[in-house]
Amino acid sequence: MTQPRDAGSDQPRGRLWLADLLWRLGCVQFGDFSLGRTVRNSPIYINPKLIVSQPEALARVGELMDDELQLAMSMRNPHVERFDLIAGVPIGGLHIATALSLQMRVPLIYARPRAPGDEPGRRPQIEGSYRPGQTTLIVDDLAAGGGSLVEAVESLRSAGLRVRDAAVLIDREQGATRRLEPLGVRLHPTLTLDVLLTFLHGEQRIDPDDYRASMAYLHREGEPRSEFDQ
Known part of the structure; x- marks a missing residue:
């Protein structure tokens, strides 16, 4: 399925614009990758952090996420609860959260990652101004197993903040949804x-073997879902 393209432009709109951007910036690679606790022997690697070096693209990412969130909040049964703060997940999510904060004019905060020597149960330090009871939207660049998102939820809630929703630029569909649901x-x-x-396969950007290997990996390791039509 292909989305309409911008009038007078060869660039696709919306979510497929993002897919096209990731490809053009070299954020998508194929090979054999193991990253973190979730991604093992993956035939595809996605590095959205390269967007940080493209100011215009980063601003447009903020606009795109704003559009998606405004639509979700405007529904009769809103999919996203209205929020007072945006909380970026360090480190990768901070530039995306900053772009969204500037676009929406919503204050930004973030919880410092726990250091290896931190005492168990130690309250995390929240950078930025906030009041307990405020509703906070978590923002990250990439979700895989959801570990960093869960940690962000726990850190923010321990500071008295309400968290009901998390927005990510890309979901690898490897368990983040399932880990967040109980919370x-x-x-x-x-x-x-x-x-x-x-999209990349339909546009003939990638080798068919890479496409088949990546889809097989997704079906084997991922959680069955598609957000394309939501």
């Missing part, structure tokens, strides 16, 4: 791995 947090990806691969 009462909904995951809202702008783009999923399934849609990214389908």
Whole structure:
């Protein structure tokens, strides 16, 4: 399925614009990758941090996420609860959260990552101004197993903040949704791995063998879902 393209432009709109951007910036690579606690022997690697070096693209990412969130909040049964703060997940999510904060004019905060020597149960330090009871939207660049998102939820709630939703630029569909559900947090990806691969394959950007290997990996390791039509 192909989205309409911008009038007078060869660039696709919306989510597929993001897929096209990731490809053009070299954020998508194929090979054999193991990253963190979730990604093992993956045939595809996605590095959205390269967007930080493209100011215009970063600003447009903020606009795209704003559009998606405004739509979700305006529904009769809103998919996203209205929020007072945006909390970026260090380190990768901070530049995306900053772009969204500037676009929406919503204050930004973030919780410092726990250091290896921190005492168990130590309250995390929240950078930025906030008041207990405020509703906070978590923002990250990439979700895989959801570990960093869960840690962010726990850190923010320990500071007295309400967290009901997390927005990510890309969801690898490898368990983040399932890990957040017991916490009462909904995951809202702008783009999923399934849609990214389908777009690149349909546009003949990638080798068919890489597409088949990546889709097989997704079906084997991922959680069955598609956000394309939501």
